[in-house]
Amino acid sequence: MTIRSEPATRAGGAPVGGAPVGGAPVGGAPAPRPGPVAGPSRSRRLLRTVGPALLVVLVLLVAWQVTVQLTGVRPQILPSPLRVAQQGWLNRDDLARHGLSTLAVTLIGFAISLVVSWAVAMTVDFVPWLRRALVPLLVGSQTLPIIAIAPLMIIWFGFGLLPKVLVIILTTFFPVAIGLIEGFAGADRETGRLLASMGASRWQQFRFLRLPGAMPRFFTALRIGITYAVVAAIFAEYVGATSGLGIYMSMQKNSFRTDLVLAAVFVTAVLSITLFALTYVVERFVCPWNKRSIDAGAGPRDV
Amino acid sequence: MRPRRRRAPVVAFLLAAALAVVGCSAAGGSPPGSSAAGSAAADGTTSGERTTIRFALDWTPNTNHTGLFVALQQGWFADAGLDVQIVPYNTALPETIVDAGNAEFGISFQDSTTVAQASGADLVSVLAVLQHWATAIGVRADRADLTSPRDLDGKTYAGFGGPTEEPLLRAVIRDAGGTGDFTTVTLGTSAYEALYSGNVDFTIPFLAWEGIEAQHNGTPMKYFKYTDYGFPDAYSIVVIGNRGWLAEHPDAARAFVRTLQRGYQFAADDPQAAAQLLMDANPGAFADPSLVTESQELLAAQYMKDADGKVGPQTLAQWSGYGKFLYDNGLLVGPDGAPLTAEPDYSTLFTDEYLSP
Amino acid sequence: MSDDYLRLRGVSKTFGTPNGPLPVLDGIDTTIGRGEFIAVIGPSGCGKSTLFNVLSGLESPSGAGRVELTGADITGTVGHCAYMPQRDLLMPWRTIGDNTVLGLDVQGVPRAEGRRRAAGLFDQFGLSGFENAYPAELSGGMRQRAALLRTVVQDREIVALDEPFGALDSLTRTDLQAWLQGVWQRHDWTVLMITHDIREAIYLADRVLVLSPRPARIVRELAVPLPRPRDVRLLTAPEFVALEAQLLDLLHSPARS
Numbered sequence: 001m002t003i004r005s006e007p008a009t010r011a012g013g014a015p016v017g018g019a020p021v022g023g024a025p026v027g028g029a030p031a032p033r034p035g036p037v038a039g040p041s042r043s044r045r046l047l048r049t050v051g052p053a054l055l056v057v058l059v060l061l062v063a064w065q066v067t068v069q070l071t072g073v074r075p076q077i078l079p080s081p082l083r084v085a086q087q088g089w090l091n092r093d094d095l096a097r098h099g100l101s102t103l104a105v106t107l108i109g110f111a112i113s114l115v116v117s118w119a120v121a122m123t124v125d126f127v128p129w130l131r132r133a134l135v136p137l138l139v140g141s142q143t144l145p146i147i148a149i150a151p152l153m154i155i156w157f158g159f160g161l162l163p164k165v166l167v168i169i170l171t172t173f174f175p176v177a178i179g180l181i182e183g184f185a186g187a188d189r190e191t192g193r194l195l196a197s198m199g200a201s202r203w204q205q206f207r208f209l210r211l212p213g214a215m216p217r218f219f220t221a222l223r224i225g226i227t228y229a230v231v232a233a234i235f236a237e238y239v240g241a242t243s244g245l246g247i248y249m250s251m252q253k254n255s256f257r258t259d260l261v262l263a264a265v266f267v268t269a270v271l272s273i274t275l276f277a278l279t280y281v282v283e284r285f286v287c288p289w290n291k292r293s294i295d296a297g298a299g300p301r302d303v
Numbered sequence: 304m305r306p307r308r309r310r311a312p313v314v315a316f317l318l319a320a321a322l323a324v325v326g327c328s329a330a331g332g333s334p335p336g337s338s339a340a341g342s343a344a345a346d347g348t349t350s351g352e353r354t355t356i357r358f359a360l361d362w363t364p365n366t367n368h369t370g371l372f373v374a375l376q377q378g379w380f381a382d383a384g385l386d387v388q389i390v391p392y393n394t395a396l397p398e399t400i401v402d403a404g405n406a407e408f409g410i411s412f413q414d415s416t417t418v419a420q421a422s423g424a425d426l427v428s429v430l431a432v433l434q435h436w437a438t439a440i441g442v443r444a445d446r447a448d449l450t451s452p453r454d455l456d457g458k459t460y461a462g463f464g465g466p467t468e469e470p471l472l473r474a475v476i477r478d479a480g481g482t483g484d485f486t487t488v489t490l491g492t493s494a495y496e497a498l499y500s501g502n503v504d505f506t507i508p509f510l511a512w513e514g515i516e517a518q519h520n521g522t523p524m525k526y527f528k529y530t531d532y533g534f535p536d537a538y539s540i541v542v543i544g545n546r547g548w549l550a551e552h553p554d555a556a557r558a559f560v561r562t563l564q565r566g567y568q569f570a571a572d573d574p575q576a577a578a579q580l581l582m583d584a585n586p587g588a589f590a591d592p593s594l595v596t597e598s599q600e601l602l603a604a605q606y607m608k609d610a611d612g613k614v615g616p617q618t619l620a621q622w623s624g625y626g627k628f629l630y631d632n633g634l635l636v637g638p639d640g641a642p643l644t645a646e647p648d649y650s651t652l653f654t655d656e657y658l659s660p
Numbered sequence: 661m662s663d664d665y666l667r668l669r670g671v672s673k674t675f676g677t678p679n680g681p682l683p684v685l686d687g688i689d690t691t692i693g694r695g696e697f698i699a700v701i702g703p704s705g706c707g708k709s710t711l712f713n714v715l716s717g718l719e720s721p722s723g724a725g726r727v728e729l730t731g732a733d734i735t736g737t738v739g740h741c742a743y744m745p746q747r748d749l750l751m752p753w754r755t756i757g758d759n760t761v762l763g764l765d766v767q768g769v770p771r772a773e774g775r776r777r778a779a780g781l782f783d784q785f786g787l788s789g790f791e792n793a794y795p796a797e798l799s800g801g802m803r804q805r806a807a808l809l810r811t812v813v814q815d816r817e818i819v820a821l822d823e824p825f826g827a828l829d830s831l832t833r834t835d836l837q838a839w840l841q842g843v844w845q846r847h848d849w850t851v852l853m854i855t856h857d858i859r860e861a862i863y864l865a866d867r868v869l870v871l872s873p874r875p876a877r878i879v880r881e882l883a884v885p886l887p888r889p890r891d892v893r894l895l896t897a898p899e900f901v902a903l904e905a906q907l908l909d910l911l912h913s914p915a916r917s
Contacts, residue, residue, distance in 0.1 A: 014521045024890055074423055075638060077403050087640050151493040158502050197716045198814070199741040199764040208765065212753045240461075240490045247489045250464035254415075255636065256399065278549060287540065289753050289794045 020036065032270025054262065078258035088263030097249040099267045106233040106271070108161065109168030110226065117173045121180035126202065131181070134282060142174045149181075150238040159240025171232035172225040179221025216290070219283040223276060230272045308309065313571075353386040354555040359397035359409030360389060360470075364585045365512050366598040367410065367432060367540045369577050370567030370614070372584040379565060383558040401545050402426055408544045408559065413537040414467040414634075420652055423638035426623075427549070428541040428653040429560050430615045432567060433606040437539035439526035441508040443498065449505070451465065452527045453481030458504035461494035462487045468507065470632045478532040498524075511601045515594055535577050535624030538617065539606070541653075549657075560657035567614040571607040574599035615658045623649040664820060665850060671725035672708055672875075684710045685721070686815040686875035696850045697844060699861035701909065702871030708838040708854045711876065712820050715740035715852065729817060742816035746823045748807035750795040756806050757791035763814035778813050785809045801832040808840070812849060812875050823858070835861055838892060846891060858907045862900060863890060869911050880910055 061081045068080035076081050088095060120138070124131045146167055153163035189208040221257055237246030245264050252260040284290070360368060371389075373382050380387045389407050390397075397409030398416065402424040408500050411419075416428050442449045449455065452475050462468050492496055497503045499522045508514050508524060509578050517524045530536050542563065549556045570577035578599040580588050589595050607614050615656035626649045633642040673685040692698055702708055713719040716726060717738040734740050741784045742763065750759045760782075764774035782788050785805045789799040795803055806822060811819060820904060824840075825833040837860055844851060844864075856859050861868045862884055870880040886899060894900050 009449060020411060062729055076423055090640070095436070140748045154490065154493045154502065155500055159490065159497065178510070188408055188749070190747060191749045191751070193718060194743065194749050195762075195766065197718050197738055197741065199739045200766045204766055208753070208762065212751065215753065229442070236495075237489070238491065240486050240488050240493065241488060247464065250394075250491070251466065253394075253399075254396065255466040256396075256419050256424060256463050259640065287753065289796070 005228070029109060032058040042043040063107075076258050077258050080263060084259050084262045084266065086265065087257075087259045093172045093264070094248065095245075095267055096265060097279040098243050099271065101243040102233050102237070102245040102268075103271055104240075105161070105236060106168070106229050106275070108235065109165045109233060110172060110229040112165050113169040113173045113225070113229075114222075117167055117176035117180060120177050120270060121184060122172075122206075124181050125206065135178075135181070138174050138177055141170055144170060146171065146232075146240065148234065152219060161168070164193045164233070164236035164241070167236035168229060168232040171235065172228050175224040175228075176218070176221045177244065179224075181212055181213050183217035183221075186217070186233050187213045205239045210296065215283075215287050219279060223279050226275045227272055230268055234268065310407075316596075332504065332637040338581045340640070353381070353384050354552070355386045355388065356380075356408065356555070356559055357388050357406040359400040359406040360392045361410040361412075363392050363396050364406040364581070364588055365509075365604055366570075366581065366595060367437075367509070368577070369570040369599060369602075370432065370563055370565075371579045372566075373569050373577050374562050374566030376580045376584050376630070377566075377569075379562045380559070381561045385559055385562065387559070389651045392642055398424060398426060400478065401543055403454065404545060404548070405546050406545075408542055408563075410539050411543040412539060412627055412631060413622065414471075414610050415465075415540060415656050416541060416543055417508065417622075417629055417647075417649075417652060418466065418634060418636070420495075421637060421643055421647055422477045422654055424544045425546045426618060428538070429544045429549075429556075429655075429657050430542040430564055430567070431617045431653075432540035432542060433538060433602065434609050435536055435539065435606055437511055437602070437606050438509055438526045440472065440505055440509050441524040441526055442505045444503070444523040444525045446504070446525075450659050452476045452479035452532060454498035455505055456481040456484055459486045459488060461490045461497045461503040461506040463491055463494060463507075464489045466628065470628075470634060471534070472507075474628070474632075475527065475529050475534055478534070508652075511606065512594075515597050515601070519591060519594055530574075535628055536621060538621060541617075544657075561659045564615045564658055567607065567610070570599060571603045571614050574603040575602075616655050617653045619650055619653075622652050626652065662814055665696075665730060666692040667726075668715070669720045669728065670723075671714055671727065673707070673714060673719065673725075673742075674722045674875075675914070679726045683875035686877045688725075688878060690869060690878055690881065691851070692850065694850055695848055696866050697864055697895040699865035699868045700852060700854045700857065700871065701858065701907070701911070702796040702876060703873050706825050707876040708871065709822060712743065712822055712852070712854065714745070715818070716743045716820055718827070721826065739819050740816055741745065742814045743812045744807055744811040744819070744821045744824055746804040746826055747796075750806060750810075752795055755792050755794055756787060756798065757793065760806055760810045760813060762810055763796050767814070767887050775814075777807065777815075779811060781809050783848070786839070793846050799832075800828050801836060804828065804836065805839075812843075817850065818850045819849045821851065823854050823856065827854070833857075833860070834892065840864065841890060843887070843888070858904055858911070859895060862886075862903050862907070863895065868907065870907065881903055882906060882910075 007057075048255055053263040065080050065082060068078060079087075084132075098194045120134065124134055133174040148172075149169065150163075153166060157166065184206070191209055192205060195209055200208065234244065234246035234249075241247050249261050252258075254262065315626065358371060371387075374386060390400060390409075396415065398411055398419040400406045400411045408429070409517065410432075411426070411428065412576070413428075416426055419426055440452060440455070441454075449458075455472075455476055460468075461474065469487060476483045476485070487504060488497075490503075494503070495507045495508060495517075498506045498508075499517060499520060509519070510526065514524055514526070543559075544556065544560075575596055578592075580598040581593060581599070582595055609616055611660065627646070630643060630646050635643045635647065637643050661844060668688050668690050671685055671688040672683070674681050674683045676682075688711060700708055700711065707763075708717065714721050715735050715739065717727075717734065721727075722734040725735070726733055729740055750756070751762070754762070757778065760778045761769075761771065761774035764777065765771070769777075779791075782791065784810065787802060787806055787809065790798065790802070790806075795806070798806065804827075808821075808824065813820070825836050828836065841864055853861075853864065865884050868882040868884060869878050871877070871883065873877045882903065886894060886903075
């Protein structure tokens with residue numbers, strides 16, 4: 001197979017339709033330029049991804065409902081899923097109000113946590129000896145018992161937004177910071193040398209290589225952090241709040257409304273899952289070079 | 304399609320596992336009256352010579368619990384053939400724990416018991432530890448701007464997440480001439496620190512505990528007592544029992560409640576000795592021994608004894624008075640989640656039948 | 661063509677290792693003219709890549725060795741040499757278009773200008789239409805060409821290629837060798853190319869530098885006076901075969917010191 005790439009010849013025009021041009025697959029090269037994606041449709045792929053999980057949840061819910069009906073246990077002890085759903089729906093205004101409050105605190109706190117993570121990770125990347133000083137602190141921050149520290153926060157910081165943000169930072173910043181630090185450090189060394197041979201400064205090395213190279217690890221770490229974030233916001237309400245799902249759950253527990261406590265737990269789960277799913281959306285936007293492999297169907301490409 | 308056929312056994316397994324899990328947890332909270340004799344000793348049946356009794360606390364040990372610790376330290380429970388185990392304070396309410404059958408008795412309050420029973424809990428108050436309100440609205444004594452509950456309008460309240468706090472506060476404030484509009488921040492255990500440090504304006508302290516503690520800390524409080532503003536009196540601290548268990552173990556129930564009453568009577572008659580026993584039973588729990596002693600003396604002098612000098616008895620009048628307030632304010636919610644439409648029978652809330660005559 | 665454009669004077673390099681000093685280059689001395697195509701060939705591990713590192717300024721020679729460009733001392737300074745490493749090192753997160761302007765980005769050239777400069781070469785490099793594709797979508801041969809485009813668009817005085825076709829299958833390699841000769845002839849590049857392929861060396865180069873095993877010195881500078889443009893059929897011509905025999909002899913004879 002010859003490459004039609006002699007200087008005198010044009011190497012084929014507008015090949016977007018998939019016609020192999022200079023470099024068509026030689027026994028095992030990647031698929032030609034993508035046109036309309038052949039294979040399962042978007043919705044069927046979505047079903048395939050979430051279907052099994054939904055099935056398991058459904059089975060558990062049915063088992064739960066059946067068990068409650070068979071044993072006749074009181075709703076204050078164990079409400080049935082239908083009871084939880086019904087009461088949750090009746091009290092949806094309260095749940096929505098408190099849910100939004102928790103969500104707002106979550107987003108603000110997590111955003112600031114991200115800023116802190118990036119700042120720490122970039123500092124460690126530019127000043128390597130700081131890594132030995134800071135990483136043990138990072139690990140230590142993960143182990144602080146929030147329940148014990150929260151009351152102290154009130155004494156030190158009052159009960160405005162600041163102590164809540166601090167609680168969220170303490171809970172969520174570690175995985176992101178470590179993911180970034182290792183992502184930056186994992187930059188391909190040879191590419192780093194190539195950049196050096198081009199005359200790149202330390203900052204350019206960071207901008208062109210270390211930062212973009214760390215994006216996949218960052219998003220993995222982001223997903224880990226964000227699953228903690230909503231729960232962290234609820235912990236943060238222990239530090240003092242006027243509203244929020246943690247407050248709501250506490251009030252309902254004190255009123256012996258186990259069904260509403262579980263409804264609030266459900267809302268918490270929905271919030272967490274939504275935020276988690278959102279990270280995939282953001283990742284596709286920020287890392288479009290992975291998009292084509294995602295579109296081609298979950299799973300390894302048959303190259 | 305091969306994957307689909309493999310799913311059926313997986314689903315069946317998951318269903319079985321789920322049933323097993325849910326079944327176990329439901330069985331843990333067995334409905335009242337069904338505690339089988341064949342179950343383990345943990346549910347209060349006789350094992351060997353002594354009956355095991357689990358007692359749930361509402362807070363970390365304090366002078367509201369003295370009678371219990373006195374009886375323990377003096378070995379009175381053991382003499383009565385009872386093995387009393389204390390379920391320490393966690394965020395689960397004693398009412399829930401006792402109702403679920405994970406404790407036989409526990410500390411409660413008149414409003415919690417009333418609300419819990421309305422929602423279907425199978426509880427009954429068997430002993431009144433304190434005959435009157437021992438809490439009050441507390442503000443820092445140096446707040447010259449707060450001289451009456453009506454001054455609390457627009458201020459910040461540090462609350463505990465209880466359903467009856469705000470209506471009570473509102474009623475008192477309105478009786479004093481205010482509108483009852485204030486902001487609530489739910490702080491739980493941190494409420495008192497927030498008050499001492501000035502981050503909130505008022506909270507609800509126990510006069511005989513946080514009140515004295517505040518004095519010792521140098522941030523004394525001043526109080527607005529509910530009954531000064533037309534509010535019905537109530538039993539601040541009661542001991543609740545699980546009705547089903549009581550019905551099945553009348554002898555053990557009587558033995559326990561009488562011994563407990565004996566402990567509290569001792570505390571009311573000899574507060575200093577009782578305080579010492581409380582501290583002996585909980586080494587390291589009290590950094591300030593004088594707080595414990597002063598607290599016990601205050602309780603003994605003003606709160607524990609009824610008109611005849613006895614600790615423990617209860618009256619329908621007092622249960623009804625506050626009960627009516629709760630009912631009128633829609634705070635009594637039935638098992639189906641809707642507020643009660645008919646006033647409950649307050650006599651079912653308490654009993655003196657297990658006390659010493 | 662034989663003016664003193666690039667000079668390597670007595671370039672030696674010794675590395676300090678835990679097992680003691682490791683001499684890699686031993687007095688490399690040579691002159692390269694502007695626009696020449698030089699092939700560097702030698703046994704594995706003899707220090708060819710180290711030589712390129714010194715040439716491009718990433719490393720400094722030990723001792724008094726120097727690299728001079730048109731008489732000026734450029735020892736240890738980067739920026740004169742456009743370096744193409746063995747792996748294409750195309751950044752997966754950049755499109756081909758953005759990858760090819762990487763060197764210009766580093767130089768501070770505005771993106772639009774950089775794209776304009778690269779655009780002119782896309783055609784010759786057989787990459788037209790792939791400006792917005794990602795490296796993962798291209799074949800090995802195309803990626804190497806993209807890497808070469810990235811190298812030459814920087815417009816440096818010297819182009820250093822480190823086994824540019826080593827990872828490709830032999831059919832693609834042959835095609836790319838022919839193509840490289842073509843684009844080199846169109847432009848005015850001074851090229852040093854490391855290769856382990858004798859035929860490739862003779863086919864492409866004006867001169868072949870033969871290195872000894874480590875520590876490397878230049879054992880022989882073999883001129884390749886074959887006329888250009890060189891056709892693939894030249895590979896079997898007697899002059900070619902003779903040169904090949906000389907190189908084989910040099911590289912595989914036991915009497916190398």
